Amino acid sequence: METLMAILIGCLFASGIYLMLRRSIVKLAIGLVLLSQSANLLIFTAAGLTRGNPPLVSAGESMPPLPYADPLPQALVLTAIVIGFGVLAFTLVLVKRVYQTVGTDDLDEMRSTDGFKD
Amino acid sequence: MKSLILQTATRSLVAVLLLFSIFLLLRGHDEPGGGFIGGLVAAAAFALYAIAFDVASTRRMLGMRPQMMIAIGLAMAGGSGVISLLASRPYLEHLWYHTDIPGFGEIHLGTFLLFDIGVFLVVIGVTLLVILTLSEE
Amino acid sequence: MSHDLLVALPIVIPLATGVIALLFYDSRDSQRVISVIGSAALLLAGIALLMTARADGILVTEMGGWPPPFGINFVADLFSSLMVLMTGLIAFTVSVYSLATMDPRRESFGYYPLFHILLMGITGSFLTGDMFNLFVWFEVMLISSFVLIALGGERPQLEGAIKYVALNLISSAILLGAIGLLYGLAGTLNMADLGMKLQDVDEPWLVTTVGMLFLVSFGIKAAVFPMFFWLPASYHTPPIAVTALIAALLSKVGIYALVRAFTLIFTQETSYTHQILLVVAGLTMITGVLGAVAQYEVRKLLSFHIISQIGYMLVGLAILSPLALAGSIFYIIHNMVTKTNLFLISGVAFRLQGTYELKKLGSLYRYHPWVSSLFFVSAMALAGMPPFSGFFAKLTLVRGSLELEHYAIVAVALLTSLLTLFSMTKIWTEGYWTPSPAEEEGKLPPGVDEFPGWTRNMVAMFLPIIILASLSVGMGILAQPVISLLVETAEQLLDPSLYIESVIGDEP
Structure with missing residues (x-):
């Protein structure tokens, strides 16, 4: 399972980076989304996958029965997803504004702030 | 895009969705649910209304700017943590108040509820700020 | 005052200020007052x-x-408190300066609330004692800085914002992945707990690998070589007050995170990791300053200088001796003060002559000698001339490096210093000393009649500049007490057991 997840995460990272290397800002935004999602999966996998053992403490016990799934990475991933949601919302607004102002979605046309002159 | 079917359905759905969002908010006290998911459901209700009708009438229905909603929500969530500071406890430690209401049973009131309602408002505010800004042009 | 309250205040104050400013969304005047009061309160809380x-x-x-390591804790050691204090200082000066320079349109679109939420993200990053919480504060800080950079929606701003957003989000994704791997390795994310548990891991190379991921992620945020390209492409695009704020604070948060991570957590293979840091520091210094030398736009020139100075701040971390680290911290503080001031003064020059181009500026010394001398003080401080703060920061750093016989880095630092002096002299001669193009044609240069008297706007514009310039002189003249505080700070940083003990306590 971990191997499969590792391959999946690798593919997601690769496709995210591939999309970011394209010239369109929309693809850039999609690439960023894939990148943040693969990072979420990475947290989830790196912390260890336990199936079918929710960390629920039954009445009268002080600890869930071993082995149980670690709840912390899930909380971390949830937080990261929420943050990613906020960032994504902003990125979409930004992409739209850039498209409206610059009149193109080509990143190569957005180099007026890079050069050494002016 | 004006669809009579969608508009008629939306009128009743919005009420149900908003009620459900409040149910989720209160249920989050001891069970799955809470301010975040409740806020998303409520925001979905407003977004649905904006799709079925238009943005201007959604803003009227909302009654205040999304920015104001974020401000009130943040003030409630952040303020709920300050209460414990005043009681010389660490920031955001939540205090509980237990009381017995005759005929209803024992209820726990905590500063945490304030925090959750704050989150609820912030989530609605942020989501609607983005959705309404994007769909306005 | 209880410690709980004291540590929470630098986070609660900006939050409260931002929220109250947001509640007065329709009234610009109230927002301005609230913003100044809030940042003054943050400064006092920092002190x-x-x-x-x-x-x-x-x-x-x-x-x-x-209780840690289960909950999130906030820790204020000397380094954190010092950084919070500096954040308060910069916040106060920039918020006063904003009163005179920010345009009403940006003000009414939530400039002040964003300003304070940004501050909350920064102080939160300085104070948190939990790795994941650090990520959350980073995001708070990034989102508000994204909006601040793009606010106003002018074309260069949006173009800069796209690059800034894309590269910072990559860095966040790497950070998130690294945090996941760290949790997989150690089973905890509390920094003190990590510092303890990672000491006796069987495979230190794994920890070092994760450490390198952190280096890349924090490195992007701090704009170190070779990951700095987003900085000069975006920092100069927003209004000058925003530029001054983010230039002073954001990359320093990256540096802070690097210092914290590589003194507390990743200390297993210092000979390897810190060698890399040393090389990166040297290259950052030299590439940054070479970029600056080639520029003729004041804001871009100063942006490249930020990069070169990030290099100095890394040297102390790379060498890991108390004196060198103290020098680096001195450099961080000095840089926050002088760099902000240079940006603020270039804003004044822009106000006078309507341009940031060195070739179009000119004659400022002839008609505005006071503005010019304020610039001169900051520029010479940045270049490291005695008796200003930059000289003592560099001196401490160089002495620390010489003690441990790092001659190469000293040579690079001194060469960079020379080039910095060269480019500061370039601004001085082109912008202040020589006649402006208009004057060469026999006309009066623009802006001669500006600043008729001490109006309220004038006070708001010059008060911050005078405060910062006198601090830059003061830190130079009173270098001894400053350095002794900083050596104390560095010694505290270099003994992670102090940090761990105060967080975890006496438990095993």
Whole structure:
């Protein structure tokens, strides 16, 4: 399972980076989304996958029965997803504004702030 | 895009969705649910209304700017943590108040509820700020 | 005042200020007043925090009352408190300066609330004692800085924002992945707990690998070589007050995170990791300053200087001796003060002559000698001339490096210093000394009649500049007490057991 997840995460990272290397800002935004999602999966996998053992403490016990799934990475991933949601919302607004102002979605046309002159 | 079917359905759905969002908010006290998911459901209700009708009438229905909603929500969530500071406890430690209401049973009131309602408002505010800004042009 | 309150205040004050400003969304005037009061309160809280941290040792508060390593805790050691204090100072000066320079349109679109939420993200990053929480504060800071950079929606701003957003989000994704791997390795994310548990891991190379991921992620945020390209492409695009704020604070948060991570957590293979840091520091210094030398736009030139100075701040971390680290911290503080001031003064020059181009500026010394001398003080401080703060920061750093016989880095630092002096002289001669193009044609240069008297706007514009310039002189003249505080800070950083003990306590 971990191997499969590792391959999946690798593919997601690769496709995210591939999309970011394209010239369109929309693809850039999609690439960023894939990148943040693969990072979420990475947290989830790196912390260890336990199936079918929710960390629920039954009445009268002080600890869930071993082995149980670690709840912390899930909380971390949830937080990261929420943050990613906020960032994504902003990125979409930004992409739209850039498209409206610059009149193109080509990143190569957005180099007026890079050069050494002016 | 004006669809009579969608508009008629939306009128009743919005009420149900908003009620459900409040149910989720209160249920989050001891069970799955809470301010975040409740806020998303409520925001979905407003977004649905904006799709079925238009943005201007959604803003009227909302009654205040999304920015104001974020401000009130943040003030409630952040303020709920300050209460414990005043009681010389660490920031955001939540205090509980237990009381017995005759005929209803024992209820726990905590500063945490304030925090959750704050989150609820912030989530609605942020989501609607983005959705309404994007769909306005 | 209780320690809990003292450590929480630098986070609560900006939050409260931002929220109250947001509640007065329709009234610009109230927002302006609230913003100045809030940042002044943050400055006072920073002073109180530093004094208490110096007197009582490391302060810890547990968010929500959960004990570490389970809960999130906030820790104020000397380094954190110092950075919070500097954040307060920069916040106060820039918020006063904003009163005179920010345009009404940006003000009414939530400039002040964003300003304070950004500050909350920064102080939160400085104070948190939990790796994942650091990520959350980073995001708070990034989102508000994204909006601040794009606010106003002019074309260069949006173009800069796209690059800034894309590269910072990559860095966040790497950070998130690294945090996941770290949790997989150690089973904890509390920094003190990590510092303890990672000491006896069987495979230190794994920890070092994760450490390198952190280096890349924090490195992007701090704009170190070779990951700095987003900085000169975006920092100069927003209004000058925003530029000054983010230039002073954001990359320093990256540096802070690097220092914290590589003194507390990743200390297993210092000979390897810190060698890399040293090389990166040298290259950052030299590439940054070479970029600056080639520029003729004041804001871009100063942006490249930020990069080159990030290099100096890394040297102390790479060498890991108390004196060198103290020099680096001195450099961080000095840089926050002078760099902000240079940006603010270039804003004044822009106000006078309507341009940031060196070739179009000119004659400022002839008609505005006071503005020019304020610039001169900051520029010479940045270049490291005695008796200003930059000289002593560099001196401490160079002495620290020489003690441990790092001659190469000293040579690079001195060469960079020379080139910095060269480019500061370039601004001085082109912008202030020589006649402007208009004057060469026999006309009066623009802006001669500006500043008729001490109006309210004038005070708001010059008060911050005068405060910062006098601090830059003051830190030079009173270098001895400053350096002794900083050596104390560095010694505290280099002994992670102090940090760990104060967080975890006496438990095993």
